[in-house]
Amino acid sequence: MYLAAEHFVRAPGWTWYILGYFFFAGLSGGSYALATLLRLVGDARDEAAARIGFYVSFLTLLVCPVLLTADLGVWTRFWHMLVNVTPGDSSLNFTYGSPMSVGVWALFVFGLFTTVSALEAFVLDRRARSTSSDGPARPLGGVLGRGFNIAGGILALFFASYTGVLLSVSNQPIWSDTWMLGGLFLASGLSGSAALITLLTRYRADAVFSLGRLHEADGYFSILELVLLVAFFVTIAAAGTAGRTLPWLPLWVLALAGIGSSLVAARGHMRIRPSGGSAVIARAGTDTLVVSLLVLVGVLALRAAVIFSAQ
Amino acid sequence: MATTIKPGESYGFFTDTSICIGCKACEVACKEWNQLEGHDGKFLADSFDNTGQLDDQNWRHVKFIDNVPDQTVDAGNGKAWLMMSDVCKHCKHASCMDVCPTGAIIRTEFNTVFIQQDACNGCRNCIAACPYSVISINQKTGTAHKCTLCYDRLQGGLEPACSKACPTQSIQFGPLADLQKAADVRLAALHSQGVTQAELYGRDDKVYGGLNAFFLLMDKPEAYGLPNADNAGLPSRNNVGGYIGALVTAVLGVIAGIVAFRRRGTS
Ligand code: SF4
Ligand code: SF4
Numbered sequence: 001m002y003l004a005a006e007h008f009v010r011a012p013g014w015t016w017y018i019l020g021y022f023f024f025a026g027l028s029g030g031s032y033a034l035a036t037l038l039r040l041v042g043d044a045r046d047e048a049a050a051r052i053g054f055y056v057s058f059l060t061l062l063v064c065p066v067l068l069t070a071d072l073g074v075w076t077r078f079w080h081m082l083v084n085v086t087p088g089d090s091s092l093n094f095t096y097g098s099p100m101s102v103g104v105w106a107l108f109v110f111g112l113f114t115t116v117s118a119l120e121a122f123v124l125d126r127r128a129r130s131t132s133s134d135g136p137a138r139p140l141g142g143v144l145g146r147g148f149n150i151a152g153g154i155l156a157l158f159f160a161s162y163t164g165v166l167l168s169v170s171n172q173p174i175w176s177d178t179w180m181l182g183g184l185f186l187a188s189g190l191s192g193s194a195a196l197i198t199l200l201t202r203y204r205a206d207a208v209f210s211l212g213r214l215h216e217a218d219g220y221f222s223i224l225e226l227v228l229l230v231a232f233f234v235t236i237a238a239a240g241t242a243g244r245t246l247p248w249l250p251l252w253v254l255a256l257a258g259i260g261s262s263l264v265a266a267r268g269h270m271r272i273r274p275s276g277g278s279a280v281i282a283r284a285g286t287d288t289l290v291v292s293l294l295v296l297v298g299v300l301a302l303r304a305a306v307i308f309s310a311q
Numbered sequence: 312m313a314t315t316i317k318p319g320e321s322y323g324f325f326t327d328t329s330i331c332i333g334c335k336a337c338e339v340a341c342k343e344w345n346q347l348e349g350h351d352g353k354f355l356a357d358s359f360d361n362t363g364q365l366d367d368q369n370w371r372h373v374k375f376i377d378n379v380p381d382q383t384v385d386a387g388n389g390k391a392w393l394m395m396s397d398v399c400k401h402c403k404h405a406s407c408m409d410v411c412p413t414g415a416i417i418r419t420e421f422n423t424v425f426i427q428q429d430a431c432n433g434c435r436n437c438i439a440a441c442p443y444s445v446i447s448i449n450q451k452t453g454t455a456h457k458c459t460l461c462y463d464r465l466q467g468g469l470e471p472a473c474s475k476a477c478p479t480q481s482i483q484f485g486p487l488a489d490l491q492k493a494a495d496v497r498l499a500a501l502h503s504q505g506v507t508q509a510e511l512y513g514r515d516d517k518v519y520g521g522l523n524a525f526f527l528l529m530d531k532p533e534a535y536g537l538p539n540a541d542n543a544g545l546p547s548r549n550n551v552g553g554y555i556g557a558l559v560t561a562v563l564g565v566i567a568g569i570v571a572f573r574r575r576g577t578s
Contacts, residue, residue, distance in 0.1 A: 006533060006539070007542075008442065008443060008444055008536045010364075010438055011439075012438040034568060038572050041572050043572075046572060071434075072432050072433045073454055073455075074452075077430075077431075077432035080413040080430060080432045081412050081432070081434070084413070084430070085414075085429070085430050086427060093412060093413060093414050095414075097410070098410045098412050104412060157564070158557075158561075161557035162557070165557060169410060169440075170410070170436075170439035170440050170546050171439070171440055171442040172439050176544075176546065179549060180556055182553045182556050183557050183559060184560075186564060187560055187564065190564050210572075213571050214571075216571040217571035220570065220571060224560060224564060224567065
């Protein structure tokens, strides 16, 4: 695969809808994974931020099928992704070698998980606000609830990353010249999700506890993203297709600015962390707002740069 | 030579580019039979080519490669332009079929590759996959179109329109095994005449497991815009590597999350 690759292909014309889909899929999967981690390994006070994560995951997921369907040549046939309509061969469609086919099923099943988790978060939030304490402490508590979140979290990680693999499983320049895109989209999706949850703690006072931890996590994800970005450029340079990224330099710079700003923010928060714990901060300030927005723009820019550089 | 066409047997084209004269009868016959409207005429300033490419309206495309040295090879013998009537290769291992999520792309009873128009939903995954830039979306139907190897004609026992119209028999249609034998004979004849640059493309399994529409070329495949054997990879070659990259990132991401979120005496 590291031969100077020759490509004589036509671009599929995946543009704005697909860019939007990749962006929201990254945020939806990333937010669910982070929410699960916050709930399962975090402090009890991280639960509020976890619930933000489940809400974000659900809301961003809602957009995904709409964008995917709008991108089709015949949108009324969106269901052909799931059902084979070949006469005499009607059955469910699942082509494990086609990430598009696997991904559509992942979207469908992950959609069930994120809907249930967001509903659960909603019920818990309502109960916390009401005075009566009827019903079990957690609708999805105990081992079952944990198992549910873990299964959803694994699906979430798949959902946030498969879009990159989908691009690689083609014969397009750049996309098919590297194996890094799945990991790259996942790392950036996690980073963007941490930034978005951080941003939303502005609107939920009880979630502010997790602010420093989220910044710290974002920093780690950004380091991962940076390493993968370097590996991505090395692999496409070896294939001889790196030159195609040049016209999109401003987008790559924006992506790097997102990574850089989250690293700076993480470093700041880890410095002021009191003995062994993340900094406990009163509220998300302007710096958090700016950093989060820069990271989110970077997540979008990275996907745009990858999508447009090949086409 | 009339061919009896039987379901269950493999059919294809052997296109001998050494005798193509660039007349485009194949393009016209294809459009005529398949009722392809074509695009609005445009001057492409590219040799005699005014079709430009294979796409939803051009299922045959005669390529003109005229950047050959302007010099005499030997007395009375100039270096010829390269001409090639290009078409869907009906690959044995078809990249388009590999990735189609709807099952719209099938292999027919004639071992050709066919896109079912009523199943395709226009996702364009096949376009990203086809290494020969064959498929494109028809703006009217919203679905993916390409050469059907005249599926309807084969079902009626007729040979495809393009090969029937070709005046020099540059495009030959028939059972694959017969075509392969004919190609071997032709290649040996050319080599014995000192035309050593002649080579067969897609005759053996080096590109995509073998092509049902294969070629005799007068230069390297790259000169015709065809990937050579080293570059002829199926999209699915990247599945394992791509998923492993994602898996390693997922594991590291989870570890990073655990490190950042773990309880550390603050509760
Ligand atoms: S040439 Fe392209 S469209 Fe034709 S069978 Fe091969 S991969 Fe499919
Ligand atoms: S555009 Fe149609 S034929 Fe091509 S991959 Fe999508 S569903 Fe299959």
